Amino acid sequence: MKAIKNIRLITTEGVREGLAVVYDQTIRDVLPEKVLPPGCTVVDGGGAYLSAGFIDLHLHGCAGYDTMDEDERALKIIADRLVATGVTAFLPATMTMDRARLERALDRIATAMTRTPGQGAQVLGCYLEGPFLNPENKGAHDERFMTRPDLAWLRPHLGVIRVVTVAPELDGALDFIKQMVAAGVVVAIGHTKATYEEAVKGLAAGASLVTHLFNAMTPLHHRRPGVVGAALSHAVACEVIADNIHSVPEVHKLLVKIKPPSELVLVTDAMRACLLGDGTYDLGGMAVQVRQGQARLESGALAGSTLVINVALRNFYRNTGLPLAEVVKMATLNPARILRLAGRKGRIAPGNDADLVLWDEDFNVLKTIVAGETVYTGH
Numbered sequence: 001m002k003a004i005k006n007i008r009l010i011t012t013e014g015v016r017e018g019l020a021v022v023y024d025q026t027i028r029d030v031l032p033e034k035v036l037p038p039g040c041t042v043v044d045g046g047g048a049y050l051s052a053g054f055i056d057l058h059l060h061g062c063a064g065y066d067t068m069d070e071d072e073r074a075l076k077i078i079a080d081r082l083v084a085t086g087v088t089a090f091l092p093a094t095m096t097m098d099r100a101r102l103e104r105a106l107d108r109i110a111t112a113m114t115r116t117p118g119q120g121a122q123v124l125g126c127y128l129e130g131p132f133l134n135p136e137n138k139g140a141h142d143e144r145f146m147t148r149p150d151l152a153w154l155r156p157h158l159g160v161i162r163v164v165t166v167a168p169e170l171d172g173a174l175d176f177i178k179q180m181v182a183a184g185v186v187v188a189i190g191h192t193k194a195t196y197e198e199a200v201k202g203l204a205a206g207a208s209l210v211t212h213l214f215n216a217m218t219p220l221h222h223r224r225p226g227v228v229g230a231a232l233s234h235a236v237a238c239e240v241i242a243d244n245i246h247s248v249p250e251v252h253k254l255l256v257k258i259k260p261p262s263e264l265v266l267v268t269d270a271m272r273a274c275l276l277g278d279g280t281y282d283l284g285g286m287a288v289q290v291r292q293g294q295a296r297l298e299s300g301a302l303a304g305s306t307l308v309i310n311v312a313l314r315n316f317y318r319n320t321g322l323p324l325a326e327v328v329k330m331a332t333l334n335p336a337r338i339l340r341l342a343g344r345k346g347r348i349a350p351g352n353d354a355d356l357v358l359w360d361e362d363f364n365v366l367k368t369i370v371a372g373e374t375v376y377t378g379h
Contacts, residue, residue, distance in 0.1 A: 003021065004356070013325065019032060021356065053345070057339075058129075060270060061078055081275055083368040089355065124339060132149045139191055140288070149166055162185065162339055165191060167191055168198055191211065213240055240267070266327075
């Protein structure tokens with residue numbers, strides 16, 4: 001067994017000192033550091049923060065690779081590089097492409113899910129962002145391949161799909177939402193031109209998440225509340241891309257006055273340029289220009305982000321002034337709850353997976369541990 005001490009431990013209640021975390025593949029105990037069990041290999045945390053590993057619910061790629069790449073190495077390289085940002089588990093997100101291409105991506109994700117724990121960030125399943133989207137709010141998705149919701153062709157892949165985005169105003173969408181929820185899949189509302197009333201019907205049918213709140217959806221208007229109005233006025237989890245581009249600090253301040261922290265989840269929506277520099281990149285078959293970290297189509301529309309999750313946490317913490325432990329939950333416990341994994345991931349508690357991240361006051365990642373194995377050590 002191992003133990004890490006001399007830490008500022010991020011718990012669900014707040015930050016605590018004087019404690020150590022004892023672990024092997026799972027967390028064995030949280031004890032006063034003066035009473036560690038004999039025989040432990042002790043790691044000195046140097047007074048840094050220790051939290052549960054970060055879970056990125058919505059990520060397309062990084063380090064030059066994308067979920068949709070027809071390259072068997074892509075998901076492994078993404079998983080290996082993400083640990084430098086504190087991510088210990090994630091959902092690779094698809095783009096709207098032809099059905100055969102999507103099915104091959106789902107097969108590759110299924111294979112990646114079987115990778116031995118402790119060898120990079122864990123692939124928890126697929127975030128199917130297309131093709132059940134409204135072409136009028138397509139964002140960087142290819143409208144040629146958008147289609148009405150259809151459970152039949154997804155049925156063989158239900159063991160892989162963890163989240164699916166749906167525009168609730170599409171023909172057959174409400175029945176589809178009910179069917180997917182019954183199959184254990186989380187349904188998100190996104191890339192939609194739904195009215196407030198149509199969005200509420202989607203929530204009533206079982207949708208429990210909003211894909212990148214504010215982006216690619218009907219905005220809040222004082223006579224037409226839209227999807228944003230429905231998201232803000234109902235108990236539904238909302239993704240936030242806290243890069244200060246997709247949503248600005250003033251909106252983050254406003255958001256935490258309206259929504260409880262338990263209903264917010266920080267995501268990156270990162271594309272292959274993440275962890276790389278400016279240049280021209282591909283996303284879903286479309287050319288994306290990255291300039292000063294902003295990823296945009298030729299039309300000027302945002303096309304994913306180059307954000308990393310530890311920076312998202314830092315931005316949101318500094319923008320809102322919320323207690324640190326509450327912000328950390330937005331990339332740990334909250335996504336774990338959305339995926340119904342709170343009994344295994346998302347917090348440091350006996351019996352949970354030993355997915356841990358050590359980081360400093362600027363949210364720089366110092367050490368990442370997955371299933372008890374150290375997979376990254378910062379310089």
